[in-house]
Amino acid sequence: MKKLRLGIIGTCNRGKLGDIAHNAANGVEVVACADINDMQRQSCIDRYKKEYNYDIHAYCDYREMIEKEHLDGVFVTSPDFCHEEQACFALKNKVAVYLEKPLAITIEGADKILRTAKENKTKLMVGHNMRYMDFTNKMREIIQSGAIGEVKAIWCRHFISYGGDAYFRDWHADRQNTTSLLLQKGAHDIDIIHWLADSSTVRVNGFGSLSVYGNLPRREKGREKLECLTIKDIWSKNNWPPEEQTEMYPNINNEDINMINMQLANGVQACYQQCHFTPDCSRNYTVIGTKGRLENYGDCGVGATIQLWNRRTDTFVLEGDVTYRMPDRSNDMHGGADPLIVRGFVEMLRGISTPASTPQGARMAVATGVKGAESIRNGGIPLEVPELDEDLKNYVFSI
Numbered sequence: 001m002k003k004l005r006l007g008i009i010g011t012c013n014r015g016k017l018g019d020i021a022h023n024a025a026n027g028v029e030v031v032a033c034a035d036i037n038d039m040q041r042q043s044c045i046d047r048y049k050k051e052y053n054y055d056i057h058a059y060c061d062y063r064e065m066i067e068k069e070h071l072d073g074v075f076v077t078s079p080d081f082c083h084e085e086q087a088c089f090a091l092k093n094k095v096a097v098y099l100e101k102p103l104a105i106t107i108e109g110a111d112k113i114l115r116t117a118k119e120n121k122t123k124l125m126v127g128h129n130m131r132y133m134d135f136t137n138k139m140r141e142i143i144q145s146g147a148i149g150e151v152k153a154i155w156c157r158h159f160i161s162y163g164g165d166a167y168f169r170d171w172h173a174d175r176q177n178t179t180s181l182l183l184q185k186g187a188h189d190i191d192i193i194h195w196l197a198d199s200s201t202v203r204v205n206g207f208g209s210l211s212v213y214g215n216l217p218r219r220e221k222g223r224e225k226l227e228c229l230t231i232k233d234i235w236s237k238n239n240w241p242p243e244e245q246t247e248m249y250p251n252i253n254n255e256d257i258n259m260i261n262m263q264l265a266n267g268v269q270a271c272y273q274q275c276h277f278t279p280d281c282s283r284n285y286t287v288i289g290t291k292g293r294l295e296n297y298g299d300c301g302v303g304a305t306i307q308l309w310n311r312r313t314d315t316f317v318l319e320g321d322v323t324y325r326m327p328d329r330s331n332d333m334h335g336g337a338d339p340l341i342v343r344g345f346v347e348m349l350r351g352i353s354t355p356a357s358t359p360q361g362a363r364m365a366v367a368t369g370v371k372g373a374e375s376i377r378n379g380g381i382p383l384e385v386p387e388l389d390e391d392l393k394n395y396v397f398s399i
């Protein structure tokens with residue numbers, strides 16, 4: 001089997017996806033990494049030495065890494081606003097890309113990445129790891145079995161307890177870097193809504209606000225814009241309640257509540273509601289069909305279930321007519337989805353399998369998030385979501 005030479009751009013939190021792939025015995029080696037932050041670069045070098053007794057080559061400039069290292073693939077796990085430039089550079093140099101979500105922070109940027117992959121006949125996969133989770137796959141399987149009839153509505157509520165730590169203490173807080181947390185965080189759920197509905201949004205509107213974090217004390221201005229705060233530095237269950245937090249990012253202008261309504265091409269009516277300051281943490285989807293309703297209680301944690309109601313009752317019933325119990329994945333990163341999606345990337349490179357996550361899906365999630373944010377910032381007006389160019393719609397990015 002051909003040895004695969006992989007690289008990482010952006011070595012901090014998500015850069016560790018490379019570590020999952022690195023398996024010299026299986027012929028997959030992460031030979032190089034690139035990061036503009038000296039501390040992160042050194043920490044990656046040290047990690048590979050300590051964990052794998054491996055001398056990884058480290059670069060400050062990702063372009064130098066791509067030009068020198070003859071890579072078969074690269075994990076682009078840098079902040080969202082870097083994705084377009086870095087993915088296009090790798091693709092133009094014929095290096096296959098695993099690109100973290102969101103695909104890009106503009107619709108034009110997203111389209112440019114897809115077009116560059118096609119023109120250079122180079123493989124592209126996007127890190128929509130929710131397509132690899134047990135509960136989303138189970139919901140999709142139930143829908144496809146016909147158990148709830150024809151799907152007519154999908155509603156998702158998203159409670160984020162760690163919003164302050166993960167999104168309002170660093171670059172995520174500033175819309176210049178992300179456009180909106182509808183892309184940064186919501187791209188996952190918009191993609192899952194589209195995937196469950198087997199369609200995508202044509203029209204969107206929304207409301208939202210910066211309700212809590214905008215009022216909190218911020219760190220002093222003038223510190224380096226792109227400083228990398230590692231999650232372990234800032235993530236603590238003691239950071240509660242939200243209104244008592246300090247040391248927030250200097251430029252906070254993204255909303256901490258986002259609510260969008262979506263009309264899908266096949267007539268499904270959907271909505272997504274995201275809040276960044278809840279005490280608890282989960283995603284709650286309900287799917288309503290012509291013969292029943294599905295809802296997940298909990299997602300990847302202990303005791304998570306999917307409930308299916310398919311008999312009429314005229315009062316509240318906590319337990320569905322059928323209960324599907326999900327495996328406990330509370331100790332696995334992202335409910336066990338990360339090892340699966342990384343395996344998907346390696347198998348795509350080897351031509352063994354086609355990823356569950358698609359660049360077209362990632363693009364439609366970005367386009368819906370961009371237009372949803374635009375609506376929120378313009379009084380909730382309904383906006384059309386631009387379609388993907390016809391030649392990209394059916395292009396297969398994994399061969």
Ligand SMILES: NC(=O)c1ccc[n+]([C@@H]2O[C@H](COP(=O)([O-])OP(=O)(O)OC[C@H]3O[C@@H](n4cnc5c(N)ncnc54)[C@H](O)[C@@H]3O)[C@@H](O)[C@H]2O)c1
Pocket residue numbers: 009010011012013014015034035036037040062077078079080082100101102127128129184226228229230231334
């Ligand atoms: N799929 C998921 O579940 C998931 C979860 C978290 C984050 N993400 C995505 O992963 C990406 C990275 O997120 P993170 O939380 O690891 O961010 P982070 O800020 O913790 O890490 C980003 C790293 O990129 C480096 N970097 C910044 N600019 C760079 C440049 N120009 N060239 C090279 N390196 C650069 C930083 O120094 C840092 O080491 C984001 O796009 C985010 O949306 C995905």
